[in-house]
Amino acid sequence: MFGSKHLYFKLAGAAAAVAMSVAALPALAVDITGAGATFPYAVYTKWAEAYKAASGNQVNYQGIGSSGGVKQIKAKTVDFAGTDAPVKESDLDAAHLVQFPTVMGGVTIVVNLPGVASGQLKLDGATAADIFRGTITKWNDPRIAKLNPGVKLPGTAITISHRSDGSGTTFVFTNYLAKQSADFKRDVGAGNTVNWPANAVGGKGNPGVAANVMKIPGAIGYVDIADAMKNKMTFVALKNKAGNYIVPNQDAVADAAAGANFHVRGMAPDLLDQSHKNAWPITSATYVLAYEQADATKQKAVVDFFKWSLNNGQKMAEELGFVALPxxxxKMVEAEMKNIK
Structure with missing residues (x-):
């Protein structure tokens, strides 16, 4: 579809050559810039690479965290922003922004416990909340041991690895834990930034959290599935609403999103702690923010990129651990993007 602009034909005859040289000139490339959530960074950069090869247009995306992305688009310093924490309808209206999902994924709980295999350690929501609010501080705590008969749990101190930047991943994760525990909501909170306990260490972006978990024995943290898979990290099996312990995977994310109603303002249904028997409890979509009105050339470039990516980049997304939109x-996203003018 896009390759024809790069073809140059040799035709006999000077008049034909002149005529064809005009027709064969490549269209002026339009570069666009985005910034925000680190959760979709891998897929947006992969899409951008493939899109440039197909169209000649450059898309630059910086993973600076969801809060940073929202600030930048409100300051009009980027052409689009990425956020895992969906912006409220009233804020979209006030800032004249359009919001739509691009892919779905899961926030996973990962640990560094030598001798414990991936998926072997089981946690329920209430116990996970007590770990992340700092009231369970040793791995051999009776509350953890009760959920893990037969697993040799060390007396190692627990270190919590969390995001140091304003983060949509933190928003998703803490909102899940706040649903499981009123004490967590009171003590730590729920949002892009929260009040972590004293036994916590911060890292920038999902890669920073992953790095801290991998280097600190006894660490526990939360990262997206893609980063956890890439780093071959040790997953926790988490008890879902149906009472089943689930290891995070793409099928479990898809099951959590099955039947979700995206036909709401901002296209942001709550996908946390869904009732499907195989649902991964910490499932979320990630979102793009764009202007309702801005430079027409840039606006068209934003729409063209995401329309191309949603129709041609789903396999790339799945290979990176994400789940494609149904x-x-x-089609709903394409209809919503008509509001970007």
């Missing part, structure tokens, strides 16, 4: 939701 075809009916892609």
């Amino acid at each position: 075809p009916n939701v892609v």
Whole structure:
């Protein structure tokens, strides 16, 4: 579809050559810039690479955290922003922004416990909340041991690895834990930034959290599935609403999103702690923010990039650990993008 602009034909005859040289000139490339959530960084950069090869247009995306992305688009310093924490309808209206999902994924709980295999350690929501609010501080705590008969748990101190930047991943994760525990909501909070306990260490972006977990024995943290898979990290099996212990995977994310109603303002249904028997409890979509009105050339470039990516980049997304939007939701996104002018 896009390759024809790069073809140059040799035709006999000077008049034909002149005529064809005009037709064959490549269209002026339009570069666009985005910034925000680190959760979708891998897929947006992969899409951008493939899109440039197909169209000649450059898309630059910086993973600076969801809060940073929202600030930048409100300051009009980027062409689009990425956020895992969906912006409220009233804020979209006030800032004249359009919001739509691009892919779905899961926030996973990962640990560094030598001798414990991935998926072997089981936690329920209430126990996870007590760990992340700092009231369970040793791995051999009776509350953890009760959920893990037969697992040799060390007396190692627990170190919590968390995001140091304003983060949509933190928003998703803490909102899940706040649903499980009123004490967590009171003591730590729920949002892009929260009040972590004293036994916590911060890292920038999902890669920073992953790095801290991998280097600190006894550490526990939260990262997206893609970063956890890439780093071959040790997953926790988490008890879902149906009472089943689930290891995070793409099928479990898809099951959590099955039947979700994206036909709401901002296209942001709550996908946390869904009732499907195989649902991963900490499932979320990630979102793009764009202007309703801005430079027409840039606006068209934003729409063209994401329309191309949603229709041609789903396999790339799945290879990176994300879950593609269902075809009916892609059509809804395309309809929503008509508001970007």
